[in-house]
Amino acid sequence: MKSSSVRRRARAATGPVTELGKKIVSQNALLHGLSVSKRSDPKLTAEIEERVRLLVGSAATAIRIVAAEQIAAAEIDVDRINEARHHLYIQAFALECKPVEDRRDEIRMRASSYGRLGGLWGAFQRLILKDPHATKHYLNLLQESELEPEIDLSFLDDDKVKPPENPDSKRVRSIEWLMPRLRGLDRYSKRANARYRRAMEIWRLVNLHSEDHDPPPPDAVGRSAASHVCLSPAVNFAEITSRLEH
Amino acid sequence: MRIPLESTFLFRKLPILSDERASDYRELVDELSDRLKPEGRWEWRSIRRLADKYWELRRLEQYPRHLIQEGRRTALKEILGDSAFGEEVSAFREPGKLVAAFFDGGKAKKTTYARLRKYGLNDTSISARAFEVKAGVLADCYRIITMLQLEISMLLETYREHQRLRLDSKDPITIEGDTDRTVLTLAPKYTEPA
Numbered sequence: 001m002k003s004s005s006v007r008r009r010a011r012a013a014t015g016p017v018t019e020l021g022k023k024i025v026s027q028n029a030l031l032h033g034l035s036v037s038k039r040s041d042p043k044l045t046a047e048i049e050e051r052v053r054l055l056v057g058s059a060a061t062a063i064r065i066v067a068a069e070q071i072a073a074a075e076i077d078v079d080r081i082n083e084a085r086h087h088l089y090i091q092a093f094a095l096e097c098k099p100v101e102d103r104r105d106e107i108r109m110r111a112s113s114y115g116r117l118g119g120l121w122g123a124f125q126r127l128i129l130k131d132p133h134a135t136k137h138y139l140n141l142l143q144e145s146e147l148e149p150e151i152d153l154s155f156l157d158d159d160k161v162k163p164p165e166n167p168d169s170k171r172v173r174s175i176e177w178l179m180p181r182l183r184g185l186d187r188y189s190k191r192a193n194a195r196y197r198r199a200m201e202i203w204r205l206v207n208l209h210s211e212d213h214d215p216p217p218p219d220a221v222g223r224s225a226a227s228h229v230c231l232s233p234a235v236n237f238a239e240i241t242s243r244l245e246h
Numbered sequence: 247m248r249i250p251l252e253s254t255f256l257f258r259k260l261p262i263l264s265d266e267r268a269s270d271y272r273e274l275v276d277e278l279s280d281r282l283k284p285e286g287r288w289e290w291r292s293i294r295r296l297a298d299k300y301w302e303l304r305r306l307e308q309y310p311r312h313l314i315q316e317g318r319r320t321a322l323k324e325i326l327g328d329s330a331f332g333e334e335v336s337a338f339r340e341p342g343k344l345v346a347a348f349f350d351g352g353k354a355k356k357t358t359y360a361r362l363r364k365y366g367l368n369d370t371s372i373s374a375r376a377f378e379v380k381a382g383v384l385a386d387c388y389r390i391i392t393m394l395q396l397e398i399s400m401l402l403e404t405y406r407e408h409q410r411l412r413l414d415s416k417d418p419i420t421i422e423g424d425t426d427r428t429v430l431t432l433a434p435k436y437t438e439p440a
Binding site: 051054055057071078079082085086089090093169171172175176179180182183186189190193196197200203204207 | 261263264265286287288291295298302305309312313316319383386387389390393396397400403404407408411412
């Protein structure tokens, strides 16, 4: 009953309709590359092989290799997500304490793109008001850039400049930027962790049974193991083991 | 425990931000390796992954404090800007400036508390409103913390399994304290903001 309603709703949801929506969605996979298959990347394939070697060590039997491969693949997934997360932390931290010197190019670029009058100063005002502590520095940069400050600088008067921000609010701004992005990675993380847990379950069972060189009975491996190695639970496990060993 | 030469490459690039100290991270790696006694590259790789997780956990443990501190400012501003206070406060000062003076301490703090008391409010009311203001981000933060703790316990389980296999023993290795206890002893406790 439930599955039919899920299917019905899935048929109704056909993704974005407008051209712009389709264009935006087409770039989703490029954001962090977490949906790319591991097998499509030769570097990752080599990485999996290396990890399998490390995991299995000298006790390498075919079934153990298959199980270790699942762990290695799941581990790589988890690592890729960690890397994406770390990238987000770096970006958030850069938002928080981007040194003024780093904005030199940004200011010059803005200056050149806005022209000398009108929009230029609007942009500068916005930039300066975002960071009142850097005001003096910006003014120096203006002089260096040989841009004549023929503008009304009254907006820099004490009573119009925002009060200095406390360090907490800077940190909080970056946390608020970071959290929804980390949450966006959540589903990848959950999926990878579930895969890792399944792989571990198989690994444990394989180790348990391979100690006396007896392949695990199909019932013991159960549904999760069978689904993970893409086999039906009805398949005879002993037969597969012998086939793999050959 | 000294990192063997074959595994040093794992610790070349550390996951630290510019306001964090590499020495703290190394201390954490030392602590983990002393407890878990890794051998071989796979186990050292696990140590690296565990250290990364603990490091992220420690970082995230700080965030609620910042969020609540900042939330208290917003909360107080909202309370003072409320219609009940509106007239009284505006006669004296703008709520924004009053909030800044309140958090700087001194006389403004006492007078604000006195004003709040008249309406049956106190410091806890500010904190409660702060939690309300930052509820969304805080919920995200705690969810990520829980996920990390789960990942850590999973990693420790894998590690234990691998070590058991390595030592070729049927009895599981007892890593000083069980999984949960290891998670709890290494992760710093959350301290309420003052």
